[in-house]
Amino acid sequence: MMTKSKFVYVTYISATPEQVWKALLEPEFTRQYWDCENLSDWQPGSPWEHRRPDRAGTLRLAGRVVEIAPPHRLVLTWALPADAADLAKHSRVTFEIAPIDEMVRLTVTHDELEAGSEMLQGITHGWPRVLSSLKTLLETGRPLRTWATNS
Amino acid sequence: MKDVNDKVFRALADSSRRRLLDRLYANNGQTLSQLCEDLDMTRQAVTQHLGVLEAANLIATQWRGREKLHYLNPVPLQEIYERWIRKFERPQLSALHKLKHRLEDDNDD
Incomplete structure (x- = not known):
């Protein structure tokens, strides 16, 4: 039997849902804290791409937009470039943004992950860094230098 | 905070x-x-x-x-890592990095 893994990541950010939404989609933000650009026309069913902001725009991840409801919910499929054409190999990422008091609760659920896959190993370290860097950027105006040491 | x-x-x-x-x-x-x-x-x-x-x-x-x-x-642990660990390990890492370069340069001579 093939078991699929699931991870849930939560962070609380002093910001508005609109700010967090922009920070997830707009290249001027993602370049700063994620070292990437998420590119798409953001219509349900459209492809999206996760590219390095280097000169070649190296493709790191690809997938489809499943559901988009700004500024609260975004569902994407998520695959390595080599698996982009094979939808069965796509995992799924759900971003949920909920206002709580003066803050926003951002929940990232990554599921449909194949056990032992390269993607599974990558995200275990990836998401906590992305989310703590995003939080720091929105709260202080400066991102963490979390990608500086291993790029 | x-x-x-x-x-x-x-x-x-x-x-x-x-x-x-x-x-x-x-x-x-x-x-x-x-x-x-x-x-x-x-x-x-x-x-x-x-x-x-x-x-x-x-x-x-x-x-x-x-x-x-x-x-x-693990997101709060990452924040602790960034705040309390990465900061302190950076000087050691850069010292090791310099040592490595010095040794490699010696090999070239």
């Missing part, structure tokens, strides 16, 4: 709670009953510990039908 970190450190300052995190690390997304298996803790004690961990945002919960599943949330 200070309060949040206090909660995380306080939640981690208990071996039973650290053990629950280890169990979720080994097997993410468990119910309360699964987490209670083979533990010498009462169900109430586990429930209480999970409450402290959830208040510190070290675990996240999601419902699957009528089952409440518990997931390890």
Whole structure:
């Protein structure tokens, strides 16, 4: 039997849902804290791409937009470039943004992950860094230098 | 901000709670009953510990039908790492980096 893994990541950010939404989609933000650009026309069913902001725009991840409801919910499929054409190999990422008091609760659920896959190993370290860097950027105006040491 | 970190450190300052995190690390997304298996803790004690961990945002919960599943949330640990560990290890790393370069340069001569 093939078991699929699931991870849930939560962070609380002093910001508005609109700010967090922009920070997830707009290249001027993602370049700063994620070292990437998420590119798409953001219509349900459209492809999206996760590219390095280097000169070649190296493709790191690809997938489809499943559901988009700004500024609260975004569902994407998520695959390595080599698996982009094979939808069965796509995992799924759900971003949920909920206002709580003066803050926003951002929940990232990554599921449909194949056990032992390269993607599974990558995200275990990836998401906590992305989310703590995003939080720091929105709260202080400066991102963490979390990608500086291993790029 | 200070309060949040206090909660995380306080939640981690208990071996039973650290053990629950280890169990979720080994097997993410468990119910309360699964987490209670083979533990010498009462169900109430586990429930209480999970409450402290959830208040510190070290675990996240999601419902699957009528089952409440518990997931390890490492984001606050990442923040502690960035604040308390990375900062202190950077000088050592750069010293090692310089040493490596010096040794490699010597080899070239």
